[in-house]
Amino acid sequence: MWLLFLLLAWAAAIASCVRVCRAAVVAGHALHRAQGTPPDAGPAPDAAPAGLTLYETAYLSGGPHRLADVVLVLMAQQRRLHLAHTGWATVVDPVGQDPVERAALTAIGPEGQQCIPAVRQALSGADAVHGLADRLVRAGLAAPGTVRTGVGSAVRQLRAAALVVPLAAGATYWAAPPGEVDGLVLAWFALPLILTLGTWIVARAEAHPYTGWATDAGEARLRQEQHGARERRPGPAASPAASPAGLTGLALFGPAVLTDPGLREALHSSGA
Incomplete structure (x- = not known):
């Protein structure tokens, strides 16, 4: 029985982490297309x-x-x-x-x-x-809506997977007969938990360019506006x-x- 719960935890962890990575890659390409430039290129020629x-x-x-x-x-x-x-x-x-x-x-x-x-x-x-x-x-200043919703949805799924893993471990402990589940079995659940929590931490730190409203070019324009507001x-x-x-x-x-x-x-x- 505990093996089924462990497989469920690993499936949730791997699926959510893969989706976050895929959403980040798709969002990165979409942002570059929105700005009219290939990756690592200069500013968009048709910028506002x-x-x-x-x-x-x-x-x-x-x-x-x-x-x-x-x-x-x-x-x-x-x-x-x-x-x-x-x-x-x-x-x-x-x-x-x-x-x-x-x-x-x-x-x-x-x-x-x-x-x-x-x-x-x-x-x-x-x-x-x-x-x-x-x-x-x-104009390449705002992120397309698909970028924001795609990454945001993937991060939410990852957060749910991080909750599924300890729930599966708890279900394993409570459903198994006394003495059948030891610390080694529960330790196996730590691996998908570390995977999901680590990916979640990285996603929260790195997802802002994909979940914010402005692209890099838009952020630069906003900094100009902030500088002008301070000068005034x-x-x-x-x-x-x-x-x-x-x-x-x-x-x-x-x-x-x-x-x-x-x-x-x-x-x-x-x-x-």
Whole structure:
């Protein structure tokens, strides 16, 4: 009986580790194709011009949810939306000035009020956001969605396999008659556990280029934007968390940089 549990543990470990490695290889090739360059080559010839728009900066920094926060705060600062500290958005002026704003108003709905998490979720599937993402992918700045989902799914399967191994060892111990299972038998389960945990640690350390929103070229553009934001900030240099409360700071670093406590509480209370 214990041999069946051991085979199950090894099968789960090997299958999950192979899938992670394969997903990383596929993602690496996809990223190089997205940037328009072969591996170890120079920059893409059709890269987007220097300088990112506010929406592009937000998407590359934190994806559709960061973009949603930026457009909501932008409209709130212009008194066209009201963001309550309880995490609800209320429409004041139902006229959007660009496709993303119109998508945000559509996400809020005809009743003119919606919780911010629901707005974020709806904006993630909006055509305007998909169009912006596609432009960034074609420019080689954003990672294709298949890259992010493929590696993320493989890492989750690896994490599940790391849990299956000790469960199989426990089942072996409890199901076997007294005295049949000794320490040597249980030690055999340590090998697939070490394999899965070691691969998981490496994957968590190395998977960021494949699970982030920006490619290497996109990260370089974001560093330029961060440098420009720091140059525009008066006073001595500070950490990103102390950046000015402008929309660029929000796009780059998230709601923590907002100095307006009402806006910060509205975004944080809604799960930002």
